[in-house]
Amino acid sequence: MDKHIELCPVCKNQGESVSKITVEHLVSAEHQNQVIGESYQICTNEDCDVVYYNHANDVKFMKDEIKVPIWFKKNADPKYACYCSKVTEKQVIEAVINHGAKTVKEVNAITGAMKNSDCKKNNPMGVCCHKIIQEAIDKGLAIK
Ligand SMILES: [Zn+2]
Incomplete structure (x- = not known):
């Protein structure tokens, strides 16, 4: 095929x-x-x-x-940025706006994202959530 x-x-x-x-x-x-x-x-x-x-x-x-909402599908609720640690896009955006986080590392320290990484099993695409967190940070910075 x-x-x-x-x-x-x-x-x-x-x-x-x-x-x-x-x-x-x-x-x-x-x-x-x-x-x-x-x-x-x-x-x-x-x-x-x-x-x-x-x-x-x-x-x-x-x-x-499917057990979890798929973040890029319409009406995903909640919209997870990190599936392994169950951190939502909203939490990442808040970390940027309320705590001044600018990098994935800073966001992870505040939200606990990427702590127990097992992306192959937990992320619906089987990829590391690093990129999704970065996209959420960009959204937060744009709002700020
Ligand atoms: Zn389709």
């Missing part, structure tokens, strides 16, 4: 590949038995309710079948 044509089954956007470890960890208990196959994609379209999908095995998992 050509990886480049693994489009979201609903919105047809190009997804990004995600490790099976991440999918297994985040799909809710009642849907665990549907986590079959090895190759998973995540739909990055904020308007689409599909999260993970696997064309080879014809499975897909929707937003309400």
